[in-house]
Amino acid sequence: MAGPLGLSLAPYIRSSPTLTKLFTPVAKWYAGGSLYRQYGLLYDDLLIEERPEVQKALSRLTPREAYDRAFRIKRASHADVLHEPLPRELWTKPEQDIRYLLPHVETVVEEIKEREKWDTLEVKRTR
Incomplete structure (x- = not known):
């Protein structure tokens, strides 16, 4: 996903092996330090649900994916109320942290x- 201005450096960084090698440890450190994995969440669980495109994407999840997401969020909320992260064996491992919602978004x-393009299409009669 792009930042607030619609710009993302990720494709540029991924296209360069040197930059990828440089930024991968930083990205792993940042993901580990953000603590969402200690509460059993996946990165896509943190997306803002109030955005219309995310709401539409959530409606496209399979029933199992929707259930798993709700379970993770409820379990993390409970752990947050207790002011304790989950036990270490319940933490999300980096290899489990897949982007399940991003393709839908x-x-x-x-x-x-595409809808905006078709809605603003101007038809001109030629003759």
């Missing part, structure tokens, strides 16, 4: 752009 954004 990207599809919804593409559909919105």
Whole structure:
């Protein structure tokens, strides 16, 4: 996902092996320090649900994915109320932290752009 200005450096960094090698440890350190994994959450669980494209993407999850997401959020909320992270064996491991919602969000954004394009299409009669 892009930042607030719609810009993202991620594709540029991934295209350069040197930059990838430089930024990968920093990214891993940052993800580990953000503590969401200690509460059993995945990165996509942190997306802001009030955004219309995220709401539409959430409606496209399979029932199992929706259940798992709700369970993770409830379990993390309970742990947060207790002011204690989950036991270490329940933490999300880096290899488990997959982007399950991002493909749906990207599809919804593409559909919105396409709909806007068709909604603003101007038809001219030629003769």
